Amino acid sequence: MDDSLTHVHRVLWGGFAIGLVFGAVAQRSEFCLTGGLREWWRDGQPRRAAAFLLAVAVAVAGTQLVAALGLVDLGDSIYLQRGFSWLLVPLGGMVFGYGMMLARGCGSRALVLLADGNLRSLVVLLSLGISASAALTGLLATRRLALVEATTVVPELPAPSLPGLLESWGGGALVSIGLPAAIISLALAAYALFPMGLRRYPWLVAASVLIGTLPVAGWLVTGMLGADDFDPVRLESLTFVAPIGDAIQYLMLSTGIRAQFGVTVVAGVLLGSLVTALATGSFELRGFRNPRELLHAVTGGITMGVGGALALGCSVGQGLTGLGTLALPSFLAAGGILAGAGIAARGPLRVREQ
Numbered sequence: 001m002d003d004s005l006t007h008v009h010r011v012l013w014g015g016f017a018i019g020l021v022f023g024a025v026a027q028r029s030e031f032c033l034t035g036g037l038r039e040w041w042r043d044g045q046p047r048r049a050a051a052f053l054l055a056v057a058v059a060v061a062g063t064q065l066v067a068a069l070g071l072v073d074l075g076d077s078i079y080l081q082r083g084f085s086w087l088l089v090p091l092g093g094m095v096f097g098y099g100m101m102l103a104r105g106c107g108s109r110a111l112v113l114l115a116d117g118n119l120r121s122l123v124v125l126l127s128l129g130i131s132a133s134a135a136l137t138g139l140l141a142t143r144r145l146a147l148v149e150a151t152t153v154v155p156e157l158p159a160p161s162l163p164g165l166l167e168s169w170g171g172g173a174l175v176s177i178g179l180p181a182a183i184i185s186l187a188l189a190a191y192a193l194f195p196m197g198l199r200r201y202p203w204l205v206a207a208s209v210l211i212g213t214l215p216v217a218g219w220l221v222t223g224m225l226g227a228d229d230f231d232p233v234r235l236e237s238l239t240f241v242a243p244i245g246d247a248i249q250y251l252m253l254s255t256g257i258r259a260q261f262g263v264t265v266v267a268g269v270l271l272g273s274l275v276t277a278l279a280t281g282s283f284e285l286r287g288f289r290n291p292r293e294l295l296h297a298v299t300g301g302i303t304m305g306v307g308g309a310l311a312l313g314c315s316v317g318q319g320l321t322g323l324g325t326l327a328l329p330s331f332l333a334a335g336g337i338l339a340g341a342g343i344a345a346r347g348p349l350r351v352r353e354q
Helices: 007-029 033-043 047-068 088-102 107-115 120-136 141-151 162-168 173-193 202-225 241-253 261-280 291-311 317-324 328-345
Strands: none
Touching: 007 107, 007 202, 007 261, 033 047, 033 088, 033 328, 047 173, 047 202, 047 317, 088 141, 088 291, 088 328, 107 120, 107 241, 107 261, 107 291, 120 141, 120 241, 120 291, 162 173, 202 261, 202 317, 241 261, 241 291, 291 328, 317 328
């Protein structure tokens, strides 16, 4: 690598490379929790849902391995902060889960679809990014912070995670990290490959494994390449709610603010998906078929942005990257996302097919 590059530039280029891989693989494999749940619950086809589960299994194993080796300190990440809101994390997950079903895809899927020519996704992304920024740093931020302060709990654990819980029960450090990681990753992988039948799709297995390694790559890029005694880069990895908002702001204010890891990931996903779509001939311009589709896109984007801000992540940020850390709040957020998606799929509040 060019020695003239600073540690910040290395992190930005690393994020861009991670985004390129994610975009290309997600475009070809149609990697998407929303579509996977819809096909599983509606059509009885668990293939894409199984692909997501396998990616989670790989993310858990890889993330816990780099943590056990001391390559990164996950305690510096947003997922393992000492306190978290017992109310907003699962509630935000539910709001996000409902929104992703309403918009027919989460933020990462909207990026891939936009690069594939789906102009509906542009509306989803703008709605998501603006509403997320409003909730994180804009008009809704003071109210969000007040609710966070009123509902925050600080568990009396070495860390708010499954390894921290086991350690508090007297488990050694190695056992506390290795045991839950091994059980969860092996159980998820076995369930995805066999009962859900993913083993019948070797290409999808390979794609899922590759995507599952990307959160691990994100930790290594920001935690190792970004290490500096005087100006360390914030430890973070793959997520899409705040970064989509940051990317929109960077487009407007790039002369006054610095690019961040998440912004280059977003750019990489768009370019990787676009190049893959053009190379495979799948690029096709598509728009809204009726006003209801537009309404669903706007409403789904807004609810994903606000919900993701409350839950501190999205289906990838909490459901993949966060679960990889085995953080207790990530389990709450992921459970909320599944609950919200279930409400949108069934019952009186279900989203009607367009």
